Amino acid sequence: MTDLNRLTLAAARDKLRAREISSVELTQACLTAIDAADALGAFVHKTPEIALEQARAADARLAQGDAPAMCGLPIGIKDLFCTKGVPSQAASRILQGFRPEYNSTVGQQLEDAGAVMLGKLNMDEFAMGSSNETSVYGNVINPWRRGNEDTALTPGGSSGGSAAAVSADLCLAATGTDTGGSIRQPAAFTGITGIKPTYGRCSRWGIVAFASSLDQAGPMTKDVRDAAIMLQAMCGHDPKDSTSADLPVPDFESMLTGDIRGKVIGIPREYRMDGMPAEIEKLWADGTAMLRDAGAEVRDISLPHTKYALPAYYVIAPAEASSNLARYDGVRYGHRATLAQGDDITDMYEKTRAEGFGHEVQRRIMVGTYVLSAGFYDAYYNRARRVRTLIKRDFETVFADGIDAILTPATPSAAFGLGEMGQDDPVQMFLNDVFTVTVNLAGLPGISVPAGLDGKGLPLGLQLIGRPWEEGDLLNTAYALEQAAGFVAKPDKWW
Template sequence: MSDLNGLTLAEARDKLRAGDVSSVELTKAFLGEIEGAAALNAFVHHTPEIALAQAEAADARIAAGDAPAMCGLPVGIKDLFCTKGVPSQAASRILEGFRPEYESTVTQNLFDAGAVMLGKLNMDEFAMGSSNETSCYGNAVNPWRRGNDDAALTPGGSSGGSAAAVAADLCLAATGTDTGGSIRQPAAFAGITGIKPTYGRCSRWGVVAFASSLDQAGPMTKSVRDAAIMLEAMAGHDPKDSTSADLPVPDFEAMLTGDIRGKVIGVPKEYRMDGMPAEIENLWAEGTEMLRDAGAEIRDISLPHTKYALPTYYVIAPAEASSNLARYDGVRYGHRAALAQGDGITEMYEKTRAEGFGHEVQRRVMVGTYVLSAGFYDAYYNRARKVRTLIKRDFETVFAEGIDAILTPATPSAAFGLGEMSEADPIAMYLNDIFTVTVNLAGLPGIAVPTGTDAQGLPLALQLIGRPWEEGDLLNTAYALEKAAGFVAKPAKWW
């Protein structure tokens, strides 16, 4: 690996603007590293020609003095984002061969800011999963290892390919999406930073839908500063997305002072779960002291409806998924099953969806269809919507009482081994979202910051939850936590 691969987004930007390196040189360094990292299975669609053309264009913009924030910086794009003329499958067989004729708003924003696309990244199918084991491309692999154990570990999900690529220095940063923790959990497992912005801060147009009221795009980066830089480039109002907020996008990087004196940080008692590993409990306590030492006031708070968050999420998200995924039927695009003599439209739907959707997607579509069906809509879906309102109100109450941010664990454990959580027990997998789903249900911004390691040397992270639309303040608090924690560990290269 060259020294260029180990740069942060901010460091690479400064070198490009100083003329110390060109975007073409930087891009070639990453393309070479990707070629040797097949064992990680992070990149699933390679776009070297596009990358080099974009890099050349970026060098010309830099030379002309027209260098926006992301100009010349090579990044990876999660396969959930539609990219014009490039396969965009959402890691599903049912979208095999689909090459969009349009660009998602987020990727267009990045390209307008001069970013270079190295390729598309692995993920759980339709973003449904917490371990990147539901992908039609096969598992993405975490670059970290447990001590001297060679067992392959999950990079988390659904943005597992993004997390693995950033942690392994295969790109400077990557896009992710977060429906119930799919940016923050893999970021925690891979020892990187991941922020889910407020719902509506980044456009969902051109992002393959899972659960429309929960999905939100965000950056996955090597540092909090990098997250601030990339989020500003990704965000913005989009008239093509009715849920996109018509609000100005602040200069998030300029807000990173690290000064949090006088800030009030809430610590919710409901996040102290039975059976929580001592390492997670200790990390949380250490993080609390770090913020206190940085000048913040620590206050115990209560979010009483937290215990209902997971069941609420796993009613609402599958319900929305069953509706969104009804469009994949073999008629217009993607996979179509071979039909037998005499088969009609109904058989085509059934065979296409049975062949195209993996087991986890089928499970969630069936659950979602059930909770929306006559006789069960009020008992499950409507009740879950009401509980969601109560969960949101809990956060509104503590923010109204003066809390600036909330500190919690990001995950209930460090990265686990691929295959260690059997498909036969999906509930065990769903519990990985226990600390993150409340943030999506309430539409709030949340960020995972690596702050330590466990006894086996694997990264552990804490989560900060912020007020709606105050990503700048949240990033600054995360910046203070990052500085106090001083996490600099990197995975030892084995791939």
């Protein structure tokens, strides 16, 4: 059977259980697709031997008849997740040669559920970026093209490799992480589904830290049902992570009824940005109408502190990054600079970090160190923390008023060309996160669902924001939106 790599998780699961296909056949189809897609730059560490060994084990498990939902399904793992015996560099030179002796908790849970690891996926260095242009491995290319143009487009960031791989059918699904939109923005740019769960729903242990109070892992999949299946396998309490929530994990897939009658959807007036493209405005209006037609009540709401979210985020995230990245110094693992005679340990630290970190990471470390320094801690960092509390309170207020979910655009535009943005003005790139960072600051679940194409044939996504810990309800609302939008477009294969 050809094109097995084009299957969804749900469809492949059903075929595996019906013994119509084997995990080895499914895995081999993905490995063949990966080898033919080097032009995309999505997979950076291929692990075919591990994949086929895991696929054979999954087939044996399936034969016994007690396999969990993810058993035998081939997926990609973002390079931010530590994987035992496999390079885990966070797309940075400073972690060159690092092969962990352990798996991340999320990776281990997926392995225990029988998922097959095809390899490691490209990303922005240390997850810092919105276009996947800061990776030591080089850029990821979006499988989508503008009309008949050959311009290489960004897949979004930081989970650009994950997004491109799922969109191009190199794997059935992939892990991503989201600190300020790094699952939802690439999902929107590549026409796939991506969910960031509530902060604490997925363990952060064994995932290279960017900003510890914002980072959260989640699945990037071909549709909402797949997101529900994979998210359930990724969630659960982890005593190794002090921020992991000790809450039961619902059966998210069973909650996908598509019935949202009586639900109340909020439309935040502060998300109507000056200069928003007409296509994004129309997509948002169309999505609102779809949810209303599905039986939901639509209500205008106010999130008054939204305008302060980006500045607060770009103080808090770099501050935490400067602290987290202090551990990379060339002493115990990774890259170490070559020293000249007479250099001392301070020279070793300085040269190693100068060589090991890319420009965007260096910029954020410097910003973070600055806002944490003695004279500026209160002026910047503490003020940003207070703003964050106000943003969180805005959401709590609207949810207390009966709002079940909030609908917004996922991104301010469709995918842009590599090199077209932020080369001289990094703030221009930061503005890509304008619709997504509030969700991280408030610790809420958010999902991006593909809902249409722009005038040049590029995918556009809508974002739904849910109540804390109610991913099941959020996924069901997303499922209703997905059914109404009927998005089935795929990129034309050029790679």
